Amino acid sequence: MTTREGQQLMKRTRMLRERLDQGTVLAAGVYNALFARIAEQTGFQAVYVTGFGTAARYGYPDVGLVTQTEMVENLRYICAATSLPVVADADTGYGGVINARRTVSEYERIGVAGLHMEDQVFPKKCGFMEGKQVVEREEAVSKVKAAVDARSDPDFLLIARTDALAVNGWDDTVARAEAYLEAGADMVFVDGIRTRDDLEVYSKRLAGRGLPCLYNGALVSPTDARALGFRLQIMAGLALGAVYASANEAMKALRDTGTTREVIERYQIPGDVGLNEALGLSGYYELERRYAATAG
Amino acid sequence: MSSDTTRKLRQALKDGLVVAPFIYDGLTAKIAAAHGFNAVYMTGHGTAAQAGFPDFGLISFKEMLTNLTYIANAVDVPVVADADTGYGNAINVGRTVRDYQAAGAAALHMEDQTFPKKCGFFEGKQVIPVDEYLAKLRAALDARTDDNFVIIARTDALAVAGWDEVELRAHKYREAGADMVFVDGIKTPDDLEQYSRRLVSAGIPCLYNGSLAPTGEIKAKGFSLMITGGGHGLSYMAVKRAMLDVVEGRHAYGERTNLDFNGITDLLGLPEIYEIERRYGRPLTASATR
Numbered sequence: 001m002t003t004r005e006g007q008q009l010m011k012r013t014r015m016l017r018e019r020l021d022q023g024t025v026l027a028a029g030v031y032n033a034l035f036a037r038i039a040e041q042t043g044f045q046a047v048y049v050t051g052f053g054t055a056a057r058y059g060y061p062d063v064g065l066v067t068q069t070e071m072v073e074n075l076r077y078i079c080a081a082t083s084l085p086v087v088a089d090a091d092t093g094y095g096g097v098i099n100a101r102r103t104v105s106e107y108e109r110i111g112v113a114g115l116h117m118e119d120q121v122f123p124k125k126c127g128f129m130e131g132k133q134v135v136e137r138e139e140a141v142s143k144v145k146a147a148v149d150a151r152s153d154p155d156f157l158l159i160a161r162t163d164a165l166a167v168n169g170w171d172d173t174v175a176r177a178e179a180y181l182e183a184g185a186d187m188v189f190v191d192g193i194r195t196r197d198d199l200e201v202y203s204k205r206l207a208g209r210g211l212p213c214l215y216n217g218a219l220v221s222p223t224d225a226r227a228l229g230f231r232l233q234i235m236a237g238l239a240l241g242a243v244y245a246s247a248n249e250a251m252k253a254l255r256d257t258g259t260t261r262e263v264i265e266r267y268q269i270p271g272d273v274g275l276n277e278a279l280g281l282s283g284y285y286e287l288e289r290r291y292a293a294t295a296g
Numbered sequence: 297m298s299s300d301t302t303r304k305l306r307q308a309l310k311d312g313l314v315v316a317p318f319i320y321d322g323l324t325a326k327i328a329a330a331h332g333f334n335a336v337y338m339t340g341h342g343t344a345a346q347a348g349f350p351d352f353g354l355i356s357f358k359e360m361l362t363n364l365t366y367i368a369n370a371v372d373v374p375v376v377a378d379a380d381t382g383y384g385n386a387i388n389v390g391r392t393v394r395d396y397q398a399a400g401a402a403a404l405h406m407e408d409q410t411f412p413k414k415c416g417f418f419e420g421k422q423v424i425p426v427d428e429y430l431a432k433l434r435a436a437l438d439a440r441t442d443d444n445f446v447i448i449a450r451t452d453a454l455a456v457a458g459w460d461e462v463e464l465r466a467h468k469y470r471e472a473g474a475d476m477v478f479v480d481g482i483k484t485p486d487d488l489e490q491y492s493r494r495l496v497s498a499g500i501p502c503l504y505n506g507s508l509a510p511t512g513e514i515k516a517k518g519f520s521l522m523i524t525g526g527g528h529g530l531s532y533m534a535v536k537r538a539m540l541d542v543v544e545g546r547h548a549y550g551e552r553t554n555l556d557f558n559g560i561t562d563l564l565g566l567p568e569i570y571e572i573e574r575r576y577g578r579p580l581t582a583s584a585t586r
Contacts, residue, residue, distance in 0.1 A: 026542070028539055028542070032321070032346040032347070032348075033346060033347050033348030034345045034346050034347075034348060034528070034531075034532065034535075035535050036348070037348060038532065038535050038536050038539055039539055041536075042536060042539040042540050042542075042543050043543045044539065044542075044543065055564070056321075056322070056323040056560065056564055057321040057322055057323055057346070057366075058321070058322050058366045058370075059321075059322025059323065059325065059326060059366055059367070059369060059370030059371075059564070060322070060564060060565070061561055061564040061565055061566040061569055063566070063569050077346075077347045077348055078348070080348060081347075081348030126561075128557065129561070129566070130570075131570070131573070195551065196551070217553070218547070218549050218550075218553055218554075219549060219550060219551065220549050221547075221549045224549075235542065237553055237554065237555035237557075238535075238538055238539065238542065238554065239535045239538070239539075240555055240560070241538065241553065241554035241555030241556070242531070242534040242535045242537065242538035242554065243323070243324070243531045243534060243535060244323070244327070244555065244556060244559070244560050245534070245554070245556070246526065246530050246531065246533075246534035247323075247324050247327045247328075247526065247530065247531065248327055248331075248559075250317075250525055250526035250530050251317060251327055251328050251330075251331035251333070251525070252331060254315070254317060254331070254333075254511070254524065254525050255331045255332060255333070257510065258510030258511035258512045258513075259507055259509075259510040259511070259524075260507060260524070260525050260526045260530070261507055263526060263530065264507075264526055264529070264530055264533070267526075267530060267533040267534050267537060268533060269533055269536060269537060269540070272533070272536065275345065275528070275529050275532040275533075276350050276415075276418075278532065278536075279344075279345060279348065279349060279350040280350065281350040281352070281418075284350060284352050285419075285420070288420070
């Protein structure tokens with residue numbers, strides 16, 4: 001496969017598998033193509049496309065209002081803008097088992113390297129919100145099986161997420177995680193880990209036993225997450241937090257002082273290539289020259 | 297037909313300078329509106345950037361319209377929207393105006409560059425002849441069904457042909473019926489001074505794009521609309537900084553995350569969602585399975 005710039009690439013599903021084999025992978029949480037490019041340019045090994053952030057960019061809270069179509073559209077831009085492996089939020093698979101199958105094949109076709117799908121009822125809620133509900137374990141297992149059957153590339157990473165912790169506690173969470181792995185999931189993801197203590201339990205009861213686990217959060221560094229047995233760490237709120245904080249500062253300054261200059265100066269990065277170059281502007285000028293009609 | 301937001305924008309323009317911060321998605325629109333701005337500006341540069349492209353005429357009308365739809369749904373304040381060249385000839389321009397209006401924009405600006413266009417601050421821009429642009433402008437004016445919808449004629453002639461040409465074009469665009477004129481590519485305080493002296497002082501309603509002077513000074517100069525603020529450029533720097541902090545080992549891991557979860561979920565309307573759930577009966581904390 002090739003990027004927009006024409007580089008020949010290893011399939012990104014394989015690339016992600018190899019990176020996971022080499023150690024714990026840290027994926028930067030992004031929700032648009034620009035931020036995915038920044039992740040690549042700053043040296044991340046993978047990006048994680050957050051449903052929370054995708055909902056936010058469309059103006060909604062993460063409560064199941066954003067559709068599969070909108071996720072796929074966002075992911076298509078992101079996959080085109082970066083050559084990194086893209087791990088994507090797939091919520092509940094956007095319906096029942098049939099919908100889950102379609103979600104897997106759509107994501108796979110546009111170049112996503114892996115996804116996570118959860119056992120909440122549809123429509124879902126963010127893993128850290130109140131009022132989540134989960135479907136029965138057997139129903140969730142069926143969905144995992146449907147997802148496994150739907151993938152055409154065996155390297156495509158299927159991550160089964162459970163939201164049972166907040167609802168039913170650790171015993172059910174562990175039972176579900178084991179059942180999902182047995183059903184063919186490549187990795188499990190217990191969401192809603194709020195404290196260091198939760199993380200220790202997650203490690204003791206799952207990741208530390210050698211079961212492939214994803215950790216969503218930044219309670220510990222990737223080095224420490226690795227020591228706890230985690231294979232993949234996602235910092236889902238990384239880009240979103242930076243945008244939310246800086247935009248609020250800028251709007252406050254503009255309202256109160258009439259200018260955002262000081263805020264912008266404070267965020268400036270000395271020696272940085274700048275936004276336009278991060279988007280590859282000079283490459284487009286080069287294309288313009290290459291295809292310019294020559295006189296005579 | 298007249299919408300609430302087009303009326304609001306017309307009223308705000310009568311009351312003095314309208315400051316419309318640069319926004320590029322539903323979230324940044326909500327942040328701007330929450331700070332009390334009475335309009336927001338949807339940037340084409342930012343719409344292209346979030347799709348992974350520089351502002352080089354690669355983003356289509358449909359992509360702009362989609363972004364506009366989300367933004368107009370996200371905020372109650374008027375949305376001023378970038379419409380590039382109108383995406384083609386007079387026929388395309390008619391569609392652009394009709395669809396922007398239906399999507400909930402209160403204003404748009406359309407420029408006299410050749411298609412495909414470039415960012416107003418980039419090298420290598422070209423402009424179309426005045427008469428060709430006037431035909432497009434007339435098509436735009438004829439296409440609006442809401443008289444309060446604001447049509448802003450932008451000229452990119454400054455970098456290409458200088459101030460005399462700009463002045464000529466601005467007057468012609470205004471005489472043809474444009475509600476406002478927008479000279480883009482104002483790079484220096486001298487440009488800003490010329491803009492003010494040659495056009496604002498001549499009684500033409502003008503838009504200023506930039507941050508060479510604070511809002512108070514732009515208001516004192518008599519401009520009608522100012523589009524400014526950090527926008528996606530600031531987001532780029534903030535995200536890059538946050539990512540460099542992680543990659544270079546400066547990120548502070550621990551219970552405090554870099555995301556103000558309650559602040560952002562409140563802004564996005566989560567409390568209202570819970571209220572709707574209560575009203576229509578979905579149990580809030582029903583445990584376990586169904």
